[in-house]
Amino acid sequence: xxxxxxxxxxxxxxxxxxxxKDKQLPFLERHSSNFLAHSPFVTISTYAKSGSVxxxxxxxxxxxxKIVNDSCIILPDGKGNNRLDSLVxxxxxGQIGCLFLIPGVDETLRINGLARISTSxxxxxxxxxxxxxxxxCIEITIKExxxxxxxxxxxxxxxxxxxxxxxxxFPTMGAMINDQLSIKDDPEAQEDMIARYKRDL
Numbered sequence: 001x002x003x004x005x006x007x008x009x010x011x012x013x014x015x016x017x018x019x020x021k022d023k024q025l026p027f028l029e030r031h032s033s034n035f036l037a038h039s040p041f042v043t044i045s046t047y048a049k050s051g052s053v054x055x056x057x058x059x060x061x062x063x064x065x066k067i068v069n070d071s072c073i074i075l076p077d078g079k080g081n082n083r084l085d086s087l088v089x090x091x092x093x094g095q096i097g098c099l100f101l102i103p104g105v106d107e108t109l110r111i112n113g114l115a116r117i118s119t120s121x122x123x124x125x126x127x128x129x130x131x132x133x134x135x136x137c138i139e140i141t142i143k144e145x146x147x148x149x150x151x152x153x154x155x156x157x158x159x160x161x162x163x164x165x166x167x168x169x170f171p172t173m174g175a176m177i178n179d180q181l182s183i184k185d186d187p188e189a190q191e192d193m194i195a196r197y198k199r200d201l
Contacts, residue, residue, distance in 0.1 A: 021144045024145070024146045026071070026142065027071050027143065029070070032111075035071065035100060035102065036063065036109070037063045037064060038105075039101060040102075041103075043055055043057050043098055043102040044056055044086055045098075046093070047092055054086055054089055058075060059131075065100075073111070074123050074136075074138070076130070077135065078134055079201075080201050087136070087138075090115045090138065091117060091143040096115035097110070098111040098112070104159050106123065107149065107150050108147070108148040109145070110146055110148050111142055111144070112142075112143055112145075113143040114140070114143065117137070120137070123137040125135060131201065146153070167190070172188070174189065174190070174193060175187040
């Protein structure tokens with residue numbers, strides 16, 4: 001059986017109440033600003049006019065996402081693979097969802113809002129000290145911001161050393177892509193890939 005209405009969902013789950021319902025804010029305050037200042041990682045979700053969706057990781061030093069004011073943040077578009085999935089989606093629909101993480105902290109911060117791609121010198125200069133300064137930035141006008149509870153990261157034990165696997169026991173990126181694309185050449189060694197990536201960080 002599949003559920004196809006909110007009413008069916010509510011029959012199973014009920015409604016959010018108390019802090020879970022009231023914690024959503026339309027702007028940054030000191031705790032969400034402090035979370036951003038300590039976060040080195042965010043996933044961003046976007047969608048295209050066609051309805052196709054995308055979720056993409058972004059990272060940098062803690063605080064790499066800059067706060068302009070309590071309703072605007074700037075995300076640098078670091079050097080990547082030039083697929084531009086997220087950027088094209090933003091141009092088409094202007095919407096974004098963000099999930100910020102801090103290593104060792106099980107709570108996360110969610111920010112949803114309007115997004116635009118900018119080449120403003122004022123914004124780009126915020127990242128002029130980066131080794132590879134971005135060509136563009138994502139300006140995010142905040143519509144919703146709220147802290148998300150720790151349950152998902154607690155269940156996954158994401159930050160636990162005992163949850164980590166030995167990287168040597170998992171296929172390399174080169175081997176996986178070669179298999180997916182039926183490429184017969186020898187795959188790029190994991191060490192070579194990491195060295196290549198480090199040059200572009």
